[in-house]
Amino acid sequence: MLVTKQPVLRRFWYPVIPIQELANGPKAFQLLGHPLVLWLDEQGNPCAAVDRCCHRSAKLSLGKVVRGNIACAYHGWQFNAQGTCVEVPQKGCTVSPNYKIDSYSCTERYGYAWVCLADEALVGIPDIEETRDPNYRSIPEFYETWKCAGLRVMENEFDLAHPAFVHQGTFGTEEHTTPDRMEFTETEWGLHVRGVLGVVNPELQQQNLKMDSVDTVRTLDMTWFMPFTVKLRIAYPNGRVHIIVNTMTPIDDSTSQMVQFCVRNDTEADTPTADAIAFDRAVTLEDKRILESTDFDVPLSPNREQHIFTDKPGLIMRKKLAALLKAHGEVEQTRETAFFIDERLRPEEWSPPTKTTSIGLTHRNLKP
Ligand code: FES
Numbered sequence: 323m324l325v326t327k328q329p330v331l332r333r334f335w336y337p338v339i340p341i342q343e344l345a346n347g348p349k350a351f352q353l354l355g356h357p358l359v360l361w362l363d364e365q366g367n368p369c370a371a372v373d374r375c376c377h378r379s380a381k382l383s384l385g386k387v388v389r390g391n392i393a394c395a396y397h398g399w400q401f402n403a404q405g406t407c408v409e410v411p412q413k414g415c416t417v418s419p420n421y422k423i424d425s426y427s428c429t430e431r432y433g434y435a436w437v438c439l440a441d442e443a444l445v446g447i448p449d450i451e452e453t454r455d456p457n458y459r460s461i462p463e464f465y466e467t468w469k470c471a472g473l474r475v476m477e478n479e480f481d482l483a484h485p486a487f488v489h490q491g492t493f494g495t496e497e498h499t500t501p502d503r504m505e506f507t508e509t510e511w512g513l514h515v516r517g518v519l520g521v522v523n524p525e526l527q528q529q530n531l532k533m534d535s536v537d538t539v540r541t542l543d544m545t546w547f548m549p550f551t552v553k554l555r556i557a558y559p560n561g562r563v564h565i566i567v568n569t570m571t572p573i574d575d576s577t578s579q580m581v582q583f584c585v586r587n588d589t590e591a592d593t594p595t596a597d598a599i600a601f602d603r604a605v606t607l608e609d610k611r612i613l614e615s616t617d618f619d620v621p622l623s624p625n626r627e628q629h630i631f632t633d634k635p636g637l638i639m640r641k642k643l644a645a646l647l648k649a650h651g652e653v654e655q656t657r658e659t660a661f662f663i664d665e666r667l668r669p670e671e672w673s674p675p676t677k678t679t680s681i682g683l684t685h686r687n688l689k690p
């Protein structure tokens with residue numbers, strides 16, 4: 323599936339940037355192939371609009387914020403959160419109603435600006451209830467670009483066969499190549515999996531968890547929020563809970579912005595923030611190395627890759643995404659189908675007529 327070719331994916335919320343990164347002026351971000359400018363209005367609320375001025379197409383992210391509006395760096399036109407031009411500084415020029423840019427729904431949650439590109443989102447921002455619990459604290463962890471598809475990371479979080487191999491440097495052990503238990507519950511907009519996995523407990527984790535044992539057991543409550551957010555609740559035998567919330571915000575077909583924070587039921591005195599982050603840093607880098615080697619064009623059909631029982635969560639994700647596309651009248655677009663569609667959109671580049679014919683026929687044949 324090529325994410326930029328599936329319009330229904332624009333109807334979800336994605337975290338695009340930590341709010342504090344907007345404190346010093348506007349920033350650019352590309353979401354599902356759409357260039358955005360983000361800034362803060364006078365109340366400190368995040369705003370999002372297309373990163374292209376309607377005057378001469380300059381990038382608005384090169385501009386500055388003036389009284390809560392985004393001001394273009396080229397000729398100073400200003401646009402508000404609704405994309406309406408509110409100021410043209412050139413003498414004698416008045417603001418026309420045609421002077422406007424596309425704006426998008428944007429709101430703050432968990433310390434990030436979240437954006438939905440569609441007029442109406444299909445479902446709200448994932449609810450992480452522990453962030454409202456005073457016994458828990460939230461720690462921002464990672465905000466970085468990964469060269470892989472978000473779906474690969476979602477599947478990886480639920481794949482309890484990979485820690486024994488990928489995470490040998492942190493918590494994985496070949497003594498536990500499969501989980502002790504896995505239970506699945508599909509939800510309207512995702513999936514919940516409970517699992518139990520034996521893991522090693524290295525020195526840093528012994529300090530972080532206040533557990534001396536060299537191995538331990540993770541009781542996992544994993545929730546997938548369609549399409550690219552996961553909540554991984556890890557409970558240890560001594561009552562410590564470490565919750566990882568990760569969204570792989572889609573930048574383009576092959577690139578995702580990894581946005582991760584954790585929520586823990588301990589205090590800074592128990593475990594310094596830097597130590598909690600250090601362990602998750604090592605774990606995520608182990609995943610990144612492997613996941614960036616995978617094909618970003620993840621097939622939704624179960625027939626294109628091979629599977630074992632621990633892949634069931636990933637297969638459910640693929641099935642639910644395929645059903646989502648179908649419900650919205652879309653066909654899965656892959657590297658092959660997108661190529662043919664792109665060709666059809668550029669007839670002037672088709673040279674010999676035979677090529678036109680064969681492309682037309684092939685494309686039709688590929689459609690179910
Ligand atoms: S290009 Fe933006 S004001 Fe001219």
Ligand SMILES: [Fe+2]
Pocket residue numbers: 478479484485488489609
């Ligand atoms: Fe992993």
